[in-house]
Amino acid sequence: MTGDSATVPATDTAALLLGAGVDGGPVDWTRVLRRRSFLELDALARAEALLDGPGSRVLCGPFDRLESPWLAPQEVTPQADDGVVVARGVISGTDAVVLSIEQAFQGGGVGEVSGAKISQALRLAAADSRAGHPVAAVLLLETGGVRLQEANLGLNAVAEICAALLELRPLAPVIGVVAGSVGSFGGLSIATGLCTHVIVTPEARIGLNGPAVIEQEAGVAEFDSTDPALIWAVDGGEQRYRTGLADTLVIDDADAVRDAVRGAVAAGVTPPGRHRSERLDVLDTRLATIDPADPPEPLRLRTLWGQAYEPPPGPAVTSRRGRDVQPHAGATQSSMVPGERGLAWTVALAGAPPQPVIPSVLRADRDDTVFLAVVPDPDNHFYRARQGQVGLTECAALARTLRAITAEDRLREQRRPIVAIVDLPSQAYGRIEEMAGLHQAIAAAVDAADAARVAGHPLVTLVVGKALSGGFLAHGLQAAQILALDDPGVEIHAMHKAAAARITLRTVEQLDELAKSIPPLSYDVRQWATLGFCDGLLTVENADNPTDADVRTVLAAIADAVTRARPGSVDLSNRLDSAQAVKVRAASRAVRDALAAQWPTPR
Amino acid sequence: MRTLQFTFPAVSRAAHRAHVGVVGSGDLEILFEPTGAAGSATVRVRTSVEGFDEVWQATLQRFFARVPLEGSWELNDAAATPALVTLRLQQAAQAAGGGASTPSAPTGTREAS
Structure with a gap:
């Protein structure tokens, strides 16, 4: 390293993103080597890295053997905890539950059991919070979405997770953390969009459809899934942060992620109407700045929309309608048949x-x-x-x-x-x-x-x-x-x-x-x-x-x-209590009962 | 997926149960519990790869000859190599507090705390 590099301002983006920068101070590249990578931790270690000190407990862990009943019949080896760690503990003095998805198992895909663990834990946190003991939730979202081996049960699990998240959100903060490397895709990206606060690293990605499925459905001209620069320009953690779709950008460092989570938990709940998913004024006015026939480059979106999730500084444009209007040849190719x-x-x-x-x-x-x-x-x-x-x-x-x-x-x-x-x-x-x-x-x-x-x-x-x-x-x-x-x-x-x-x-x-x-x-x-x-x-x-x-x-x-x-109740619990659910969703019901039994009542 | 069952003679005891690993590509998870019939290690392997029964037999036999830890072992495998299987077994034995109580622990195995 030359002497010059030590004098580069800490605002140097690359240095900041790599964790070499100190706010307002000189770049210190040795910090890159000293940090403890959060990305390299497994689901359990990630959860433990966020909870205060010793005393955290894992609920419905591997020895409860709440594994998916649907994988072995399809010749897929199950995992004993179905790939979700539920850890109860304290974050910065507040009772909390961390729901950590193991990205190495089935790409973090949501199945019946893993989904029920997340939704039922959120509901238990909501029940405690309603009773006057707020329990914050931290979701570690590394997932490709619904686990296709459990297709419709996974899809329903996502709907139940969203409803449970929304049940808790007015009572206690729900923090979404997307660190990478899988990112948050598919159904759970919707849950990410519902969170009180979203924390990302530059390695993170958030998106509904992954690049590969877009390329497959719409062609390579629409999305080249082999182009990492394009993928991160669209879905990447920094882009989401710079366009107001994430709240905090941190480097890949366990301490930095923990500090960000602590800050978000301490900030508490967001007032009603102010959550990103409630800001229809922002959604409408932002969309009005885009003419799909001549779309802005991803980088341009940062200035067009701004970093705050507020009505954008960029001007509204007139979008051209009509079946011939498209930005590139074949843009409308689709396997979908209009119904x-x-x-x-x-x-x-x-x-x-x-x-x-x-x-x-x-x-x-x-x-x-x-x-x-x-x-x-x-x-x-x-x-x-x-x-x-x-x-x-x-x-x-x-x-x-x-x-x-x-x-x-x-x-x-x-x-x-x-x-x-x-x-x-x-x-x-x-x-x-x-x-x-x-x-x-x-x-x-x-x-x-x-x-x-x-x-x-x-x-x-x-x-x-x-x-x-x-x-x-x-x-x-979301229907009853x-x-x-x-x-x-x-x-x-x-x-x-x-x-x-x-x-x-x-x-x-x-x-x-x-x-x-x-x-x-x-x-x-x-x-x-x-x-x-x-x-x-x-x-x-x-x-x-x-x-x-x-x-x-x-x-x-x-x-x-x-x-x-x-x-009837205004939640979706009837989907677990119907006569058919008793027969077919026995695993979900077992998760609900076991989690409730193991959920601590310390007071 | 293939399910295999093995039993090996075992003489040493572990203090507690242990869980290591993840069912990720090229990896496996192990659940060990110091329960079951005295004097034996019972092993159930569920593996996504077929056709390696003899390799499993040899890998496990070699391990339990060195670390004859009695109890129940469950291995959920997603195509780990024999070397990684052995490493995970050693980690599980260590985490259970039984990895070093054997007279012939292989060199390279750390003392259990």
């Missing part, structure tokens, strides 16, 4: 033409019931959402509508039922979507749906066609009651079949064969209905063009579901 059932059923059930909130989000009112659907918009300026995918503006429109209904009914004795009509091929797979933070937009929709349910609106979901993955998480899976048509065209899953086969290293035929004995893997709605969260499988004559009799059948089923939801 027509969402519109058909919305019109039929409402008995009147729906009102577009935006062209791809329809609202219809019948008596005191509100119907909401996401439908294809072939002219969508966000060109990756033209086949009915749930994209950025769809989430914003859903969230805005749900918030408006909740606000309108604030003083009503009986809140209006809200029915989500679901026929959507998935969330939108695109580079602009990830750059703009699709996970954050979906978090806004999830937050709004949860808030409506908690406020007392009977939320009912009616699946009339496809209900896939992040799209279903954004629109449908879920109904589905008993029809071969109805498909509920964590990922479409070809991609799921590829990722789990199987052929489509092998996947179909396995699904016969492993219900959460199945694409058949009758198998899905056995998992414990189906509140009605409805037989209709024509699922594409509902007959008058079909409409009567479904309206009656919705009315029944509303009646069941009215006095």
Whole structure:
């Protein structure tokens, strides 16, 4: 090292990111060597690094042997704790629970058991907090998302985690830490977007869709998944921090991460309405600065949007609509087939033409019931959402509508039922979507749906066609009651079949064969209905063009579901208590009971 | 996935149970409990790789000849090499407080605290 390097200002970005800088002081490269890497720690060591001193306890650890019941039948070796460490202890004097995902096991994928550990721990923390003993939660999110071997149970687990997180968040802070190296992708990136405070390192990544699935679905011109510079420019920890989608950027050092967590815990809860996922004003105005036909480079977004999560300094632009408008040739290539059932059923059930909130989000009112659907918009300026995918503006429109209904009914004795009509091929797979933070937009929709349910609106979901993955998480899976048509065209899953086969290293035929004995893997709605969260499988004559009799059948089923939801609890616990859940979700229930038994009551 | 069962004669006792490792690619986790039939080490291996039964037999036999720690051993394996399996076994024995109580502990094994 030359003498000159010692005089480089500590603001030198590279030095800071590598941990060589001292605030306001000279660069000291030996600090890089002295630090204790947080990334190199396993899930347990990460949790221990954050908790104060000795005295922390692991709940539902390996010797409780709460492993996944679904992996061994698929010839996959299970892990004894299913890859999530639940550690109780104290952080900076506050009771806390750390939920640490082991990224080395199944890429941190969320399965039935690992998901139940996270959601049930959050619920126990919420119960203690409500009783006057706040328990902060720290989520160490290193995950590729839903574990595809447990597809529909994993997808549901994410919905339950989001609801539990939102139950705790007003009572005690929920801190998300994404350190790397897997990052936070898939369903749990939505949970990241719901957190009180998000801490990242430069090695972290946060995104809804990983680069590889975007390239596979949309082509290499849309996203080159072999280009690390591009990936970190879009999803990277520093970019998320510089564009206000993360709150604290720390170097890969266990002490630095711990100090950041302590600071966030000490800062306590965020006032209602101020969480990122509640700031629809920011979401709307930020999206208005982007014309997808001529999108800004990721670096430009830092000045366009600014580091604070506030309405952006950059100007609003006029986005060009129309099916020919795209930034590069083939940008709209897609394997997704636009579904027509969402519109058909919305019109039929409402008995009147729906009102577009935006062209791809329809609202219809019948008596005191509100119907909401996401439908294809072939002219969508966000060109990756033209086949009915749930994209950025769809989430914003859903969230805005749900918030408006909740606000309108604030003083009503009986809140209006809200029915989500679901026929959507998935969330939108695109580079602009990830750059703009699709996970954050979906978090806004999830937050709004949860808030409506908690406020007392009977939320009912009616699946009339496809209900896939992040799209279903954004629109449908927060409902108190879920109904589905008993029809071969109805498909509920964590990922479409070809991609799921590829990722789990199987052929489509092998996947179909396995699904016969492993219900959460199945694409058949009758198998899905056995998992414990189906509140009605409805037989209709024509699922594409509902007959008058079909409409009567479904309206009656919705009315029944509303009646069941009215006095019911406003959380999602019925999904664990249904008759089917008792049979099929025994592992989730065992986690719930064991965690509750081991949860300390020190006072 | 393949499940294998082994039993080896064992003479030494451990103080407590131990857990090491993770079921990550090229790695394995071990759960050891000082319970079960006296005088033997019972081993269950679940491995994602088929066709290595004899390698498991040889690796485990070699280890338990040197560290005959009685109790129940569960190995959840994601294609670890024999060297790593042996390392993890030694770590588990050490963590259980039984790794050095054998007369013929291999050189390189640290004393258990």
